[in-house]
Amino acid sequence: MMISYLGHSCFKLQDKLGPEGVTLVTDPFGKDLGLKVPNFEADIVTVSHQHFDHNNSAALRGEPFVIDTPGEYDVKGVMVQGIETFHDNKNGAERGENIVYRIEMDDLTLVHLGDLGHILTDEQLEQLDKIDVLFIPVGGKFTLDAKLAVEVIGQLEPRIVIPMHYKLPGSKETELDAVEKFIKELGVEPKKEEKLKISKKDLPVEGMELVILSIAN
Numbered sequence: 245m246m247i248s249y250l251g252h253s254c255f256k257l258q259d260k261l262g263p264e265g266v267t268l269v270t271d272p273f274g275k276d277l278g279l280k281v282p283n284f285e286a287d288i289v290t291v292s293h294q295h296f297d298h299n300n301s302a303a304l305r306g307e308p309f310v311i312d313t314p315g316e317y318d319v320k321g322v323m324v325q326g327i328e329t330f331h332d333n334k335n336g337a338e339r340g341e342n343i344v345y346r347i348e349m350d351d352l353t354l355v356h357l358g359d360l361g362h363i364l365t366d367e368q369l370e371q372l373d374k375i376d377v378l379f380i381p382v383g384g385k386f387t388l389d390a391k392l393a394v395e396v397i398g399q400l401e402p403r404i405v406i407p408m409h410y411k412l413p414g415s416k417e418t419e420l421d422a423v424e425k426f427i428k429e430l431g432v433e434p435k436k437e438e439k440l441k442i443s444k445k446d447l448p449v450e451g452m453e454l455v456i457l458s459i460a461n
Contacts, residue, residue, distance in 0.1 A: 245350040247377070247440040249457035251279040252297055252415065253358065253408045255379060256286075256460070259322075259350035266320045268349065269308070270356045270379065271298040278416040279459070288319050290345045292358025293331060297417070314343055323348035327371050331386070332361040339386065344372070351444045352376045355400070359387045359409065364399050376447055378402035381409035383420030390421060390429040397430070403447045405430070405454050406440070412459065423456060430454060 248256040253271040260266075268288040274296040275281050286304040291312035293299070301310045309319045314326040325346040331339035339361065347354045354377040364372070378400060381387035387409050388396060397405055411420040427434055432454040440455055 245352055245442050247406070247442065247457070248460040249406075249408070249439075250282050251412055251459045252277060252417070253292070253356075253379070253381065254282060255356070255406075255408070256282070256284075257347070257349060257354065266322055266349070268322060268347065269301075269304060270345070271358065272300045272303055273297040274300040274303075276416070278414050279412065288322060288324070290324065290326075290343075290347075290356065292343045292345070292356070293341060295359075298359065311345070312343070325371065327368055329358075329360055329364070329368060330362055331359050333363075344368070346372055346375075352442065355379065355402070357381060357388075357396070360396070361387055363392065363395055369399055372400060375400055375402040376444070377404045377406065377442065379406050379408050382407040382423065382426035383410035383417075385419045385421075390426040393426055394429050397452075401452075403452060404440075404442070405432075405452060406457060407454075427454070427456075 246258045255270045257268040269286045272282045277297045285306040286308040289301040289308045289310045291299045314328045317324040327344045329342045331342040342358045345356045356379040382393040410423040434454040434456045438458045
């Protein structure tokens with residue numbers, strides 16, 4: 245699998261390159277964010293919540309299958325489970341609901357937490373076991389901050405952690421914390437990659453890896 249970071253909470257997951265492959269995109273953002281809007285062909289789009297910086301599925305080419313509600317989906321051999329959570333720590337009273345997605349693709353289990361704003365419940369954790377790759381918001385203000393993100397990582401015990409939703413050059417979300425605050429809080433030396441090419445056999449045998457991805461052009 246190839247994982248590319250497009251900025252904010254948006255990732256491009258490709259099970260293989262070329263016409264036979266499947267492309268899944270998470271939380272595509274709108275132009276008002278200030279970053280380069282994703283504009284390529286996709287097969288599946290997941291939307292964690294209906295805010296402009298997470299729900300711009302219309303920008304993607306082709307006729308992607310858009311998933312924006314909780315439930316279980318099987319699209320082109322990709323299994324997606326949407327789990328109800330909240331955008332804040334007050335049961336949605338401040339910012340509404342959020343959907344966490346568990347994605348089974350290319351023999352890997354990936355979890356995208358969207359704009360999660362709270363520690364996970366036991367019921368939610370039961371649906372999120374054995375995670376290979378975790379995409380987690382770390383910038384605070386609207387989502388988990390660095391300290392809470394580390395707590396959630398402790399709950400989920402993923403093999404690989406990829407942070408998202410933090411302060412980025414060019415983004416108009418200037419109130420978010422920089423990723424360095426999270427790196428320091430987690431206490432794991434990061435690997436910095438332009439893109440992450442990963443398969444089941446590449447997963448760490450012991451411990452956990454932290455990967456910081458550059459924004460793909």
